[in-house]
Amino acid sequence: MKRRPEGIGIGFRMDMAEELLERAPESVGWLELHPENYIRRGGRYRSRLAEARERWPLVTHGLTMSFGCTRPHEREYMDDLRDFLRDVASPWHSDHACFGGAHGSHVHDLLPVPFTDEAVSTMQARVREAQDQLDVEIAVENVSYYAAQAEDPLLEIDFLLEVLEGSDAKLMLDVNNVYVNSQNFGFDPKIWIDKVPVERVVQMHVAGHYVRQDGLRIDTHGEAICDGVYELLDYTLRRVGPVPVLLERDNNIPPLDVVLAEVEQLSAIYDSATSGTTTAQSVERA
Numbered sequence: 001m002k003r004r005p006e007g008i009g010i011g012f013r014m015d016m017a018e019e020l021l022e023r024a025p026e027s028v029g030w031l032e033l034h035p036e037n038y039i040r041r042g043g044r045y046r047s048r049l050a051e052a053r054e055r056w057p058l059v060t061h062g063l064t065m066s067f068g069c070t071r072p073h074e075r076e077y078m079d080d081l082r083d084f085l086r087d088v089a090s091p092w093h094s095d096h097a098c099f100g101g102a103h104g105s106h107v108h109d110l111l112p113v114p115f116t117d118e119a120v121s122t123m124q125a126r127v128r129e130a131q132d133q134l135d136v137e138i139a140v141e142n143v144s145y146y147a148a149q150a151e152d153p154l155l156e157i158d159f160l161l162e163v164l165e166g167s168d169a170k171l172m173l174d175v176n177n178v179y180v181n182s183q184n185f186g187f188d189p190k191i192w193i194d195k196v197p198v199e200r201v202v203q204m205h206v207a208g209h210y211v212r213q214d215g216l217r218i219d220t221h222g223e224a225i226c227d228g229v230y231e232l233l234d235y236t237l238r239r240v241g242p243v244p245v246l247l248e249r250d251n252n253i254p255p256l257d258v259v260l261a262e263v264e265q266l267s268a269i270y271d272s273a274t275s276g277t278t279t280a281q282s283v284e285r286a
């Protein structure tokens with residue numbers, strides 16, 4: 001039987017895998033992992049992953065699919081990815097609403113796409129192609145961006161709504177990214193959240209970000225979560241219901257106890273915001 005992720009999850013990282021597996025903290029409800037770290041890799045990576053799967057539901061989150069790219073997905077990679085997703089029984093697979101390269105080159109950055117009708121069509125086609133090739137639900141994640149695209153005819157949230165509706169995809173809602181963009185570009189993040197189609201949200205991300213001296217906020221995943229993001233998460237959970245939330249921490253990794261303290265804080269918000277609520281998905285399944 002497939003176990004569904006519930007509550008608060010953390011990223012499965014090799015540098016803390018041993019301690020995490022040994023302690024197996026109750027507060028961690030599930031783990032997220034990047035397939036790119038495991039595909040065509042054996043040894044310690046695969047054995048630790050097998051141990052983690054015994055203990056927690058696993059959910060995959062990709063870094064390289066780039067739904068905003070105009071070229072088709074690489075068939076060989078997609079075949080490997082499909083097999084991997086089956087192996088770990090991920091309930092869905094998420095990747096970003098961005099592009100990551102052009103003309104055969106790939107960069108390890110999440111580059112923003114213009115919010116245009118043309119980019120909507122491109123992204124819808126790429127998401128549908130992934131759904132067909134991977135045989136699993138695809139969730140698209142909203143990203144942080146740093147250059148105002150003043151000429152764009154669509155707002156980011158309206159762009160995403162069109163992508164999701166046209167491809168029948170799910171949303172991997174990154175609450176920190178909404179907050180970072182709202183502070184950098186001066187909009188109300190709650191109005192953004194109010195437009196989210198709750199029935200499409202399968203998972204959320206929260207993270208800490210860096211605030212530069214000039215006030216620009218950078219999505220680093222390397223700091224503690226700030227009060228504004230906690231507050232926006234609480235607001236979002238009250239609207240969306242008990243959707244699993246991942247704590248993203250990829251830089252300046254602190255000791256596991258510090259991560260677990262953030263998990264406890266997130267759990268308290270999760271419990272109080274979702275008590276007595278249900279998700280659109282859970283009503284559907286009932």
Ligand SMILES: [Fe+2]
Pocket residue numbers: 141174205248
């Ligand atoms: Fe994220």
